Amino acid sequence: MGAGVKELSKIQPPLVVICGPTATGKSYVGVQIAEKLNGEIISADSMLVYRGMDIGTAKPTPAERSGIPHHLIDIVEPDQEYNAALYQEQARAIIADIKNREQLPVMVGGTGLYIRAVIDDYDFSGARGSEVYRKKLLKDAEEHGAAKLHERLHKIDPGAAAKLHPNDIRRIIRALEVYKYTGTPISSFHKTDRSRQSIYNLLMFGLSLEREKLYKTIEQRVELMIQTGLVEEVQELLSRGFSPELSSMRGLGYKEIIEYLQGGRSLTQSVDILKRNTRRFAKRQMTWFRRDRRIKWLNVDQDDVSGAIINEINRFVEGVS
Numbered sequence: 001m002g003a004g005v006k007e008l009s010k011i012q013p014p015l016v017v018i019c020g021p022t023a024t025g026k027s028y029v030g031v032q033i034a035e036k037l038n039g040e041i042i043s044a045d046s047m048l049v050y051r052g053m054d055i056g057t058a059k060p061t062p063a064e065r066s067g068i069p070h071h072l073i074d075i076v077e078p079d080q081e082y083n084a085a086l087y088q089e090q091a092r093a094i095i096a097d098i099k100n101r102e103q104l105p106v107m108v109g110g111t112g113l114y115i116r117a118v119i120d121d122y123d124f125s126g127a128r129g130s131e132v133y134r135k136k137l138l139k140d141a142e143e144h145g146a147a148k149l150h151e152r153l154h155k156i157d158p159g160a161a162a163k164l165h166p167n168d169i170r171r172i173i174r175a176l177e178v179y180k181y182t183g184t185p186i187s188s189f190h191k192t193d194r195s196r197q198s199i200y201n202l203l204m205f206g207l208s209l210e211r212e213k214l215y216k217t218i219e220q221r222v223e224l225m226i227q228t229g230l231v232e233e234v235q236e237l238l239s240r241g242f243s244p245e246l247s248s249m250r251g252l253g254y255k256e257i258i259e260y261l262q263g264g265r266s267l268t269q270s271v272d273i274l275k276r277n278t279r280r281f282a283k284r285q286m287t288w289f290r291r292d293r294r295i296k297w298l299n300v301d302q303d304d305v306s307g308a309i310i311n312e313i314n315r316f317v318e319g320v321s
Helices: 002-008 026-036 084-100 112-119 131-144 146-156 158-163 169-182 186-190 211-227 230-239 255-261 267-290 305-317
Strands: 014-019 039-043 104-108 201-208 296-299
Touching (some): 026 104, 039 084, 158 169, 169 186, 211 267, 296 305
16 A cells, blocks of 8 residues: 555545544554554644643653654643644655655544644745733733723634634634734634645544543543643742743643642543533534534544544555545
C-alpha cells in the first residue's frame, strides 16, 4: 500500500483527516492507519501543543504513538502564544514535507477550527492580535463578569456569540481580538461552504459513539486522569509559575482542578464539573463537525474503523472513488 501512495504522488496524494468528539479513539485509529500506510500524524488538537500538559489533554504517550512520527505536539510552553493562524502555517508546511517524502499525511484531532484552517482557504492575515489587549479583556471579565464580554461580542458578531457559551472567556476574547485588529468578525472566516472542494485531495472521516456510551467513556477517562496524576500535573504547572489565567491553563481539565487547588471546591465537586464540561465540549464538537458534509461518519462500535478507512484510501489510490 505504501507503494500505492508513492504512485499517487505523481498526481496529488491525499490528506487523510480523522476527526470527531473527544474520547472516540481518534489517536489510536490514526496510528493504525499510519502504521499500515506509511503515514505520519499531524495533531489537530489545540491543547496538545503545550509541553508539560499531558494527562489533562489525553496526550498520546510514546508507547501509544508506536514509533509513528507525530507533529505539532509539545511545541510551545504553556505561557507562549499559539493560535489557529500559527497552526495553519506550520501544519501546511509539515503536510508539504510529508508529501515530498512520499509518505501519507494523517491529520488527527478534535479542534474543528484548526482542521478547517488547514484544509480550507482561511485567511488569517492581520489576525495575530495583542497580548496587551487580551490582558485588558481578561481584567474586564474579572471585574464585570464574562457575560459582559459575551454581550460585547454579540453586538459586533452575533453569529460567533451564538456559538459560544457566555463563560467561554478564551474564545470570546479571541473573537473580540480578531475584530479589533482586522475589522472583520471572526465568524466571517468560518463561512466557507462546508461541502466545497478542499485545497487538498481530502479524505475526511469522523468517529462517533452513541451518546450514552460516549458520555460513559468520557466519565471513565476523567476518572483515569485523576488516578494517573492530573491533580499533581496541575500543581506542578502552578509551582512552575504558570498563571491560572493563561489560555492554556483555562483549558478543559486544568481550570476545574485549579479551582479545587485554590480551595474553591472539593475534589469530588471539581471532578463532577470536569465530567459535565467534557460532555458539553463533546456535544459542541459534534455540532461543529456535523455541519461539514465532506465527512464520512463511522461508528466506532459498529465498524472496523481502521479497516473501513484503509479501504477508502485504497479506493482513492486505485482511482475508484
